[in-house]
Amino acid sequence: MPAVGDLRNRLLALADRSSEGHPDMCRLAAYRFDHSGSPDQLRGFLEAMCLAQDARVSRLPTPQKTLACRNLRAFSDAMPDDFDLRGASIGNLIITGSWLRHGRQLDPALREFTRMINARGTVRPVVEGDFHLAAALEDGSIVRCQHRITGKEAGAIAAPIRTIWITDDRQGGSALRPTIDDATSELIAGADLICYPPGSFYTSVLVNLLPKGVSTAIARATCHKVYLPGLGHDSEALGLGVFDAATRLVQTLEDGLQTRVHPSRLLDRVMVDTTRGEYASPVHAEPFQRLGIGLIDISLLSDDSAPLIDERLAIDGLLSLI
Numbered sequence: 001m002p003a004v005g006d007l008r009n010r011l012l013a014l015a016d017r018s019s020e021g022h023p024d025m026c027r028l029a030a031y032r033f034d035h036s037g038s039p040d041q042l043r044g045f046l047e048a049m050c051l052a053q054d055a056r057v058s059r060l061p062t063p064q065k066t067l068a069c070r071n072l073r074a075f076s077d078a079m080p081d082d083f084d085l086r087g088a089s090i091g092n093l094i095i096t097g098s099w100l101r102h103g104r105q106l107d108p109a110l111r112e113f114t115r116m117i118n119a120r121g122t123v124r125p126v127v128e129g130d131f132h133l134a135a136a137l138e139d140g141s142i143v144r145c146q147h148r149i150t151g152k153e154a155g156a157i158a159a160p161i162r163t164i165w166i167t168d169d170r171q172g173g174s175a176l177r178p179t180i181d182d183a184t185s186e187l188i189a190g191a192d193l194i195c196y197p198p199g200s201f202y203t204s205v206l207v208n209l210l211p212k213g214v215s216t217a218i219a220r221a222t223c224h225k226v227y228l229p230g231l232g233h234d235s236e237a238l239g240l241g242v243f244d245a246a247t248r249l250v251q252t253l254e255d256g257l258q259t260r261v262h263p264s265r266l267l268d269r270v271m272v273d274t275t276r277g278e279y280a281s282p283v284h285a286e287p288f289q290r291l292g293i294g295l296i297d298i299s300l301l302s303d304d305s306a307p308l309i310d311e312r313l314a315i316d317g318l319l320s321l322i
Contacts, residue, residue: 002106008091014121022118025064028056029091042085050076064116071097127178127211135164146203160238164202166210180213188217192322198230201237206252215256219265224321226269231277241281246270264292273300
């Protein structure tokens with residue numbers, strides 16, 4: 001099934017926690033079982049939640065409580081006997097149960113979860129399907145599957161990434177370009193602002209630009225398209241400075257177009273903080289200007305957030321472009 005953790009996180013970030021009942025639902029969705037719990041103990045906790053006998057569930061208003069119990073029951077009934085519940089996110093279990101109840105369709109499950117937490121926005125997967133990632137490194141080697149590319153679970157990659165592709169073969173076979181649906185295309189093309197965000201550069205950012213139709217929809221959009229590079233070490237981005245990453249981003253989008261467009265139709269702003277931010281290499285405006293891309297150098301770090309980006313400063317900077 002599709003991994004739902006990132007989707008849950010995005011929806012919870014958009015949740016309206018001020019309305020009655022929704023803060024409790026958000027707390028339940030963000031709760032994780034204890035990593036040290038025994039299998040029998042954790043199954044007992046899950047069963048109590050299914051029956052609304054756990055305080056986290058019983059305090060919910062009736063509509064959310066009914067749906068939470070129904071979805072947790074659907075998950076519990078389908079759960080393999082050897083399923084490891086240690087550290088399991090209750091929000092993930094609720095979405096998975098909804099996915100099972102809706103005939104293994106993700107869109108209705110996400111819509112239902114959106115209503116349960118009163119999320120103020122739309123969160124969609126770029127494509128829905130059973131795919132894998134593969135990457136070719138500069139040393140000629142091939143790395144298969146996302147968890148081996150990110151360097152978070154299987155150790156850092158040994159050389160810079162030359163290219164990355166989507167495949168339906170776990171062995172890293174031929175590249176596929178699954179096609180986005182019309183609704184996703186229209187959401188992108190009608191955006192008020194497009195932000196290429198911080199995150200693992202290849203597996204969290206570029207991979208979302210690979211499906212067929214993404215580049216075309218971005219080129220159609222009349223809004224600003226902004227790259228907000230992350231700070232700190234990204235094991236996927238060996239040898240990539242901010243300009244190199246921006247160039248790689250534009251090249252990835254150009255590869256998905258049938259008709260060439262000016263680079264600024266795909267990326268027209270890069271937002272950095274050269275005063276306090278620590279980037280892989282010095283950031284200068286001139287190389288960006290030659291591509292028609294503006295460099296926005298503003299305060300993105302606060303005393304509380306350093307050495308990471310302050311989300312409020314970043315949001316203020318992005319919203320100033322709308």
